């Protein structure tokens with residue numbers, strides 16, 4: 001399968017602080033990779049670097065066979081930032097139209113794609129409300145609908161399931177699996193182990209270091225534990241032991 005994202009020997013940080021150390025990551029077409037780790041682990045920093053919003057301190061990032069940063073790439077990525085970037089004085093429908101036009105969705109397809117994206121996140125009945133009157137979870141769902149709108153080959157979703165109830169979470173996962181089956185690549189971040197269990201590939205990140213990587217089945221076998229959460233905890237203890245020995 002074609003490689004969609006290739007991160008090689010990445011070191012990243014802000015000013016003199018190091019936030020990510022020696023990250024190597026490959027995501028292939030049709031695959032869902034979840035970056036899982038606690039708050040402050042470096043997930044958003046990694047996603048922002050893959051998007052080309054932060055220049056690596058060292059190492060390289062390639063997306064869809066193109067070196068990052070590259071302006072043309074942005075049209076091929078459905079990006080959902082951790083912080084919603086919505087026009088709160090506009091309605092949800094107006095936001096969808098605006099971003100659809102920005103992302104070059106042809107006018108003739110906009111209504112149909114909007115309806116589909118809104119249905120995936122259960123916002124079909126709330127599209128004419130001003131976003132200012134939306135709850136936090138509704139704003140997350142609208143941001144996800146915007147990321148899906150242009151039907152891009154790559155989705156990069158930073159905490160897409162925050163503030164989303166279990167039933168809708170399942171519906172969203174169904175859609176993500178459908179997209180992956182159709183050959184799209186999906187990179188997402190999460191704190192939640194339930195999300196990790198849905199992904200094809202995992203990268204567990206703690207303190208800016210990838211402590212475990214692979215398919216859920218491979219990790220369960222390698223660490224000989226019953227759950228993905230246990231893999232994370234065990235890999236964390238291994239990391240702590242190494243750090244103490246350094």
Ligand SMILES: Nc1ncnc2c1ncn2[C@@H]1O[C@H](COP(=O)(O)OP(=O)(O)OP(=O)(O)O)[C@@H](O)[C@H]1O
Pocket residue numbers: 014019037038039040041042043044045046082191
């Ligand atoms: N713009 C910034 N300037 C300086 N330090 C930053 C900046 N953004 C993040 N950091 C630091 O980098 C580290 C990793 O932050 P990051 O946002 O990547 O973590 P995260 O895994 O996404 O956390 P969360 O789950 O809370 O979103 C943290 O220690 C954070 O304080």
Ligand SMILES: [Mg+2]
Pocket residue numbers: 043044045082158
């Ligand atoms: Mg984050």
